[in-house]
Amino acid sequence: MASRIAARFAALRAEGRGALIPFLEAYDPDRATSMEILRGMPAAGADLIEIGMPFTDPMADGPIIQAAGQRGLKAGATLGGTLAMVREFRGQDDATPVILMGYLNPILSYGAERFAADAAAAGVDGLIVVDMPPEEAEVLAPHARAAGLDIIRLIAPTTDAARLPLVLNASSGFVYYVAITGITGTRSAAPEELEAAIPRIRAHTDLPICIGFGVRTPAQAAHAARVSDGAVVASALIDTLAKSLDAEGRATPDSVRRVLAQVAELAEAVRGAR
Amino acid sequence: MNKPLTRPNTYRSGPDAQGKFGGFGGRYVAETLMPLILEVERAYAEAKRDPAFHAEWRRLLTHYVGRPSPLWFAERVTEHLRAKAAPGHGARVYFKRDELNHTGAHKINAVLGQILLAKRMGKKRIIAETGAGQHGVATATACALFDLPCTVFMGATDVARQQPNVFRMKLLGAEVVAVESGAATLKDAMNEALRHWVAHVEDTYYCIGTVAGPHPYPAMVRDFQSVIGEEVRAQMQAAEGRLPDVLVAAIGGGSNAMGLFHPFLDEPSVRMFGVEAGGHGIETVTGHAASLTGGRPGVLHGNRTYLLQDENGQILEGHSISAGLDYPGVGPEHAWLHELGRVEYVNATDAEALAAFQLCARLEGIIPALEPAHALAHVLKIAPTLPAETLIVMNLCGRGDKDIFTVARLLGEAV
Numbered sequence: 001m002a003s004r005i006a007a008r009f010a011a012l013r014a015e016g017r018g019a020l021i022p023f024l025e026a027y028d029p030d031r032a033t034s035m036e037i038l039r040g041m042p043a044a045g046a047d048l049i050e051i052g053m054p055f056t057d058p059m060a061d062g063p064i065i066q067a068a069g070q071r072g073l074k075a076g077a078t079l080g081g082t083l084a085m086v087r088e089f090r091g092q093d094d095a096t097p098v099i100l101m102g103y104l105n106p107i108l109s110y111g112a113e114r115f116a117a118d119a120a121a122a123g124v125d126g127l128i129v130v131d132m133p134p135e136e137a138e139v140l141a142p143h144a145r146a147a148g149l150d151i152i153r154l155i156a157p158t159t160d161a162a163r164l165p166l167v168l169n170a171s172s173g174f175v176y177y178v179a180i181t182g183i184t185g186t187r188s189a190a191p192e193e194l195e196a197a198i199p200r201i202r203a204h205t206d207l208p209i210c211i212g213f214g215v216r217t218p219a220q221a222a223h224a225a226r227v228s229d230g231a232v233v234a235s236a237l238i239d240t241l242a243k244s245l246d247a248e249g250r251a252t253p254d255s256v257r258r259v260l261a262q263v264a265e266l267a268e269a270v271r272g273a274r
Numbered sequence: 275m276n277k278p279l280t281r282p283n284t285y286r287s288g289p290d291a292q293g294k295f296g297g298f299g300g301r302y303v304a305e306t307l308m309p310l311i312l313e314v315e316r317a318y319a320e321a322k323r324d325p326a327f328h329a330e331w332r333r334l335l336t337h338y339v340g341r342p343s344p345l346w347f348a349e350r351v352t353e354h355l356r357a358k359a360a361p362g363h364g365a366r367v368y369f370k371r372d373e374l375n376h377t378g379a380h381k382i383n384a385v386l387g388q389i390l391l392a393k394r395m396g397k398k399r400i401i402a403e404t405g406a407g408q409h410g411v412a413t414a415t416a417c418a419l420f421d422l423p424c425t426v427f428m429g430a431t432d433v434a435r436q437q438p439n440v441f442r443m444k445l446l447g448a449e450v451v452a453v454e455s456g457a458a459t460l461k462d463a464m465n466e467a468l469r470h471w472v473a474h475v476e477d478t479y480y481c482i483g484t485v486a487g488p489h490p491y492p493a494m495v496r497d498f499q500s501v502i503g504e505e506v507r508a509q510m511q512a513a514e515g516r517l518p519d520v521l522v523a524a525i526g527g528g529s530n531a532m533g534l535f536h537p538f539l540d541e542p543s544v545r546m547f548g549v550e551a552g553g554h555g556i557e558t559v560t561g562h563a564a565s566l567t568g569g570r571p572g573v574l575h576g577n578r579t580y581l582l583q584d585e586n587g588q589i590l591e592g593h594s595i596s597a598g599l600d601y602p603g604v605g606p607e608h609a610w611l612h613e614l615g616r617v618e619y620v621n622a623t624d625a626e627a628l629a630a631f632q633l634c635a636r637l638e639g640i641i642p643a644l645e646p647a648h649a650l651a652h653v654l655k656i657a658p659t660l661p662a663e664t665l666i667v668m669n670l671c672g673r674g675d676k677d678i679f680t681v682a683r684l685l686g687e688a689v
C-alpha cells in the first residue's frame with residue numbers, strides 16, 4: 001500500500017501546488033474540542049495534519065505551544081488518548097495524512113515498539129520526534145520502519161553540508177525545514193532566507209520539503225508553499241484557539257469555528273500560490 | 275529495552291564515542307543544537323590535549339579559587355559518633371573543604387574550565403541555569419573576570435527563595451531571568467536556557483552546572499570536578515599514608531559526587547555512597563528528588579538517565595529542602611554506576627539534613643550548605659557502624675550562607 005503521505009504529495013504535485021499542514025495540540029483545551037478541530041480540518045483545507053503530543057518539558061517550543069501542552073495535560077492527554085483521537089478521525093477520513101509530533105520520553109515510557117505498532121494501527125502516518133536526532137534514532141526508527149511509519153526529520157539552518165546527508169538519509173515521508181534558529185512561535189524567517197535554504201536541501205533529496213516555525217500569516221504560508229512543498233502552521237492557530245478561551249481556559253462556542261476559519265484562510269492562500 | 279550492562283574492566287573509560295555510559299547519556303537534542311553540541315565536543319577534545327589550556331585553568335584554581343582545598347579531620351564529629359558506637363567502632367571522618375573555594379562551592383571548578391573553553395571557541399556571551407544560585411554565582415563571577423556578558427536562567431520559585439544569590443549575580447554584572455514556566459524551578463530553568471541557546475547558537479556558550487545535559491557536558495564537567503578526588507587521594511596519602519575506605523557525597527545532578535568518586539572508581543577497596551535528596555520521604559510520590567532510588571530511566575535535557583516521571587513519561591517535579599538538589603534527573607554516569615552497583619545510592623530526608631546542618635555548625639564550627647548536609651546525614655548513619663580505623667571522606671562541597679534564611683524559617687527563627 002502506498003503511504004498516505006506519498007499519495008498526498010503526488011496528488012499535490014499533479015495539482016501543481018504545495019501543502020497546507022495545520023497543527024493542533026491533542027486535548028487542547030479538552031478532548032472534545034480538539035477532536036472537533038481535527039475533524040473539521042480536512043474540509044477547511046488541510047492537506048496533511050500534524051498533532052502535537054503534550055509533554056511537560058517541550059525543549060523546542062515557545063510559550064504558545066508550551067501553554068497548549070499544559071492545557072492538554074491538564075485535560076488528561078496521554079499518548080494512548082492521542083492515538084484514540086486518530087482512530088476516531090480515521091472513521092471519517094482515510095486519506096488525509098496524520099503526523100504526530102512530540103518528544104521522546106513519553107514514547108519510551110509507552111514502549112517504543114508498542115507505540116509504533118499502536119500508532120500505525122490507529123492510522124498515524126508519520127512521527128516527528130524533536131529530541132531524537134539521527135544519532136539516537138535506533139531506539140525508535142527500526143520499530144517505526146517495521147510498522148510502516150515515516151520518521152520525518154527536522155533540518156535546521158545550522159545543519160551544515162556535512163550533516164545534511166546523514167539527516168536526509170534517516171528521513172522518510174517528507175523533510176521538515178525549521179525556518180529559524182530558534183523555538184516555535186517567536187520570529188519568522190525572511191523570504192530570501194527560505195529561497196536560499198530550500199534549494200540547498202533540494203540538491204540532496206527527492207523527498208518533499210515543508211517549512212515550519214514562524215509561518216503565521218496567509219501570505220507567509222503561500223510563500224513557504226511556493227518555495228518548498230508545504231507550509232506548517234502551528235503557533236498562529238494555537239494563538240487563535242487560546243484567545244478564544246474563557247477566563248478559566250475553557251473552550252467557548254466560538255473556539256472551533258475561529259480556528260477552522262483561519263485554516264480556511266491559510267488554505268485559500270496556499271492554493272492560490274501557484 | 276535496556277542493553278544488558280557488562281561489567282567493564284575499568285570504570286573510568288566512559289563515555290564511548292557516542293557519549294554513552296552503558297545505555298545512559300547520549301545527545302538527545304533538537305537538530306538545531308546538534309551541530310553546536312558537536313562543535314563543543316571537538317573544541318573540548320582539543321583543549322583537553324593542550325597543556326596551555328590546563329596551565330591556565332590550574333593557575334586560576336590556585337590563585338583565584340584557592341585550591342587545593344584542605345582535607346580536614348573532623349575530630350569532634352568523629353568523637354561524637356564514637357560515643358554512640360560499639361567498642362572499636364566509629365570511623366574517622368574527614369571533610370573535603372570545597373566550601374572554602376571562592377564563591378563558596380565546588381561549582382567554580384567546572385565553570386572556569388568551561389569559560390576558558392568558551393573563549394577558545396570565540397563565543398561572545400555566556401548563559402547558565404541555576405537552582406540554588408551557586409552555579410549562577412560562579413558563572414557570573416567567571417564572566418566578570420573574563421569580561422563576558424552573562425545571562426542566568428533561574429526558576430521564579432527559586433528566585434524568590436534564594437534572594438541573596440540573585441542579588442550577588444546582579445552585583446557581579448549578570449542578568450538574571452526569572453523563568454515562569456512549569457513549576458518554575460531548576461528543570462524549567464534548564465529548559466529555558468536550552469531554548470535560549472537554540473535561538474543564539476552563533477555567539478553563545480551554554481555553561482552547564484552539573485554532570486548532566488547532552489554529551490560532552492557530563493564527561494567534561496566530571497573531568498573538571500575530578501580535581502576534588504585527585505586532591506583527596508594525595509592529601510589522604512599525606513595524612514594517613516593510604517587510600518580512604520569510604521567516600522560520601524550529595525547528589526543533585528551529581529557533579530560534586532562525580533568529582534570526588536571518579537579518581538577512585540578503579541580502587542576496589544573504596545566504597546562510595548551518593549546521597550540523594552529524600553525530601554519528605556522516598557515513599558511519597560512527588561515529595562522527594564531521589565531520581566536513582568525513586569525514578570526510572572528516560573530522556574530529558576539531552577541525555578538518557580534516571581528520571582522522576584509518572585506512568586505516562588511526563589516529568590515530575592522533585593522536592594527537597596535544598597534548592598540545589600530538587601532536580602528530577604541525575605547525571606548519566608551515575609545512572610550507569612548505579613546499575614553496575616559500583617556506587618551505592620542512598621538518600622537522606624529534609625529532617626535528617628536539617629539535623630546534620632545544625633550538628634556540623636555546633637561541632638565543627640562550619641555552616642555547611644544544605645546539599646552536603648545530606649551527605650553528612652548519611653555519614654552520621656554509617657560511621658558508628660564501621661570499625662574505628664575506617665577512613666571516611668565526605669565532600670563538604672558548599673557553605674551554608676545561602677541557606678541560613680531557609681533554615682531559620684524552618685527552625686521558627688526570624689532573621
Ligand SMILES: Cc1ncc(COP(=O)(O)O)c(C=O)c1O
Pocket residue numbers: 379380405406407408409483484485524525526527528529530531597598599643645646671672673
Ligand atoms: C553546594 C552545592 N552542592 C551540591 C549541589 C548539587 O549539584 P551537584 O550534584 O551537581 O554537585 C549544588 C547545586 O546547586 C550546590 O550548590
